[in-house]
Amino acid sequence: MTVIPFETSSSIDAEIFSLFWILLAAFVSPVLSRLTRGYVPDVVLLLVFGVLLGPDVAGLASTEGGVALVSELGLGMLFCWRALSLTLWF
Numbered sequence: 001m002t003v004i005p006f007e008t009s010s011s012i013d014a015e016i017f018s019l020f021w022i023l024l025a026a027f028v029s030p031v032l033s034r035l036t037r038g039y040v041p042d043v044v045l046l047l048v049f050g051v052l053l054g055p056d057v058a059g060l061a062s063t064e065g066g067v068a069l070v071s072e073l074g075l076g077m078l079f080c081w082r083a084l085s086l087t088l089w090f
Contacts, residue, residue, distance in 0.1 A: 014062065025053060
């Protein structure tokens with residue numbers, strides 16, 4: 001059995017805590033957008049949640065460890081999706 005040092009365990013807990021708040025914001029923003037009947041778009045709510053949960057205001061979400069990996073994967077998926085939807089005219 002491997003014992004995880006205390007520092008590593010707490011950093012893993014902090015990353016999971018950050019991912020929890022990010023995923024919660026991702027699931028709550030479309031619900032709030034539908035409750036406002038589309039007056040406030042999803043993207044605006046996601047940006048507001050990002051500012052509020054980020055390290056400068058509440059400090060609940062950070063961009064370290066697993067969050068940075070998920071961010072890079074999401075950006076790569078966005079670029080691939082956009083590239084697939086292009087229509088090339090030659």
